[in-house]
Amino acid sequence: MRKTSFLCTLVLAASAFLSPAAHAHGDVTPQVVDTKTLPPLGDKWAAENPYRDNKEAQKVGASAFGANCARCHGIEAISGGIAPDLRLLDRDCMTQKIEAKRKACIKDNDEYFSSSVRKGKVRNGAVYMPPFEGVLNQEAVWAIKAYLETRREVK
Template sequence: MPATLSRHPRFRLAAAVLAAAFQAGAWAHGDVTPQAVDTSALPKLGDNWRAENPFRKNDAAIKIGSSAYNQNCARCHGLEAVSGGIAPDLRKLDNDCATQKDEKKKAVCVKEVDDYFLGSVRRGKTRNGAVYMPPFEGLLNQEAMWSIKSYLETRREKPL
């Protein structure tokens, strides 16, 4: 590139605009530090992790879960659990259960999805050494995790 071009004011302006655009793209994800969730309005669940969602259809938990989801999950899984393609669409989390006609099989399916959800949130998702989802155990308590699940149950693609 000729030295005279790099000294031209329009070239410098264009270079500055491009640099700012690339920098903004790098910051577009925002602060990825997990945000605290106030679960003081919910019953304490203790130290033993529950096998099933104890807050299912609990209005207080759903409200807390909505806020917790938006603060900690939406940047990857999408606003209102509608994925933009970065991570799985969590409205579809228990679609397999919705097609079950037998109530006992449906209950088993829901419990399995609860277990899968809790394991994923607690331990995160890693594949071939790459972290696809960070672990939240130690950052979010059990009440917060189940509140998020309760909120997600209100966003199902296929109602149970």
């Protein structure tokens, strides 16, 4: 019995090491996000995150991030190097000393984030990030951004 347990452990450890894609951070199919607890935003996309500092949005965003983003951007947004570390997404904005510049930077960053999530990232025909438009609604995208702001690392 002991040999079988050791052998099973060895096989599992080897398979985890040799095929990390098989043990990714969840289903690779985009997951729909339940946003019914959030105030509806309508069809026109907001230029800035309307859920900033909204605790419910942060909770929904944490779940949405885990289901849709963590496999590439890392659990709790701690990147393992596959994709950008989103805790650093708006660090330049947070270090701005002039309030007007900081607000402009945050608005620009929000637009960049929303566009990137909706349209994805493609360079030279290679898909670096799939588009989530039609999968994630506006509420889900801004909830994810609200969550990421709780994970922010400013240096």
